[in-house]
Amino acid sequence: MARGNSRQQPALDAPKGRRSSVIPRRPDTNRDVFGRLTEAIARAMGTPWFLFGLSLFVIAWMLFNTFGPEGLRFDSAAIGFTALTLILSLQASYAAPLILLAQNRQDDRDRVQFEQDRQRAERNLADTEYLAREVVALRLALQDMASKEFIRSELRTLLEELDRDRPAAGKAGE
Template sequence: MARAESDDRRFDTPKGLRRSTPPLRLSGDRDRFGRFTEWVARAMGTPWFLLALSLFVVAWMLWNTFAPADWQFDRADYGFIALTLVLSLQASYAAPLILLAQNRQDDRDRVQIEQDRQRAERNLADTEYLAREVVALRLAVRDLASKEFIRQELRQVLDELDRRDEEEATHAAS
């Protein structure tokens, strides 16, 4: 009763969210179970699993057909009922485990696709930026004076200075 009263007086959580027991933390267990389902799905998809299952079924049938009657546990006259149940049980667990593994793979694929999309967007933005920079550099280079242009301008200035000097010399002599 004291625990319930202390929960009612707590103001750090809304009334509907208060719990008398701490929440279960299954994230590590879920991941472990997920890895287990992937391992099962991977193992069931191999030729070795099919070979082992086939050998198991053949051994079961041979034992229960040719072994002494006291040692048989699943008689052939009844259609190997226990074998059918074992295989049905195996199939009933295999299908959901495989689906769980596929769901985990789908989740990983979804995350990978999103990361690839973001990377492609960044690459596109970088490429567009670099293209704009290249165009700006080309325009800037086009506006830059070439060596020949500067030489020609310097020759004109020197010629004009030479003319001025000659004019000043003729004005000074007159």
């Protein structure tokens, strides 16, 4: 590969990082506020209360524009409630991207959590391996150490030898 090119080639063995944007980014605080707002909206849209409220809104709209005073009706049932259709289409066109934005933020959080879990697991594995080596070293050291029973038996043997040697030493001194 030629080194004369001033653009750095991406490393193929590393994951792709954040892509640079043509449009300059604002500080992350504004993005975070907008992200939290999109998550709140997406969370609210995923509740039974939202569906219930939307259903009540559609029913009230249709009833009013069908049975309401003729001078106050603003969306005709004869043409298929065009305004209602447009409102619901607009709501759906905003709902899908907001839900996707909320999912992307959750994916980012999951990715960070996964990386932290992976690092924690690596540290735990290293600690466990270190402790296992220490336990093995202690076992080996304990096998080389004399036990209480071994020391007692050696002392008894030495005392018996001393007791045997004393009478002989006592007779020699007389």
